[in-house]
């Protein structure tokens with residue numbers, strides 16, 4: 746018999762039966778059971794009160810992509826001798842897997858990601874909540890006042906749920922943004938106005954307009970701040 750946790754407070758004694766498509770893993774020192782084929786994030790979401798894994802670019806309706814890395818956890822496949830960092834939204838559960846979701850290393854890593862997101866999107870509620878939870882102070886540098894974190898969920902929802910590509914991520918680096926493909930000025934007839942992009946967006950960056958079509962995030966590139974930062978970086982020490 747083994748003790749398996751259903752949530753943070755309730756456990757049951759079960760027999761590990763052969764031939765059942767269930768795997769057992771330990772999350773923050775509590776063993777849980779989940780059907781094979783799930784990811785660590787899905788397993789933890791089914792066990793309220795166990796583990797703490799934030800996720801930004803994940804939505805159950807679309808395939809995981811691993812864009813934001815905020816869901817990083819430490820895992821061991823050899824009983825706890827060696828641990829490695831993995832993205833919980835991508836990593837499949839395995840029998841005997843040990844998962845740690847809140848070590849100091851993980852908190853530091855998530856804090857760094859939140860600092861970057863706060864510098865880009867200081868006024869987005871979800872980012873502010875994460876900043877409070879992880880003790881991220883006001884960022885020391887500013888990358889603008891965007892509301893899009895470039896997670897790509899809207900683009901994937903359009904492709905995977907609707908089977909269209911009415912929006913896409915265009916450009917690279919600081920110029921990357923969500924736009925109509927090939928930077929067309931307007932959304933094409935591919936957009937059926939379903940609103941899925943707005944629904945899955947974790948930051949509220951996409952809104953449905955009065956014409957029944959999404960209003961895409963407006964990118965505000967802070968040229969002055971970036972120029973000042975670059976000058977600071979390139980000034981050689983005296």
Ligand code: SF4
Pocket residue numbers: 892893894895896897898899900923942945946947948949950951962
């Ligand atoms: S608009 Fe929303 S869903 Fe789309 S990339 Fe930006 S934050 Fe993600």
Ligand code: FES
Pocket residue numbers: 799800801802803810811812813814815816817832833834835
């Ligand atoms: S939620 Fe896993 S990488 Fe974004």
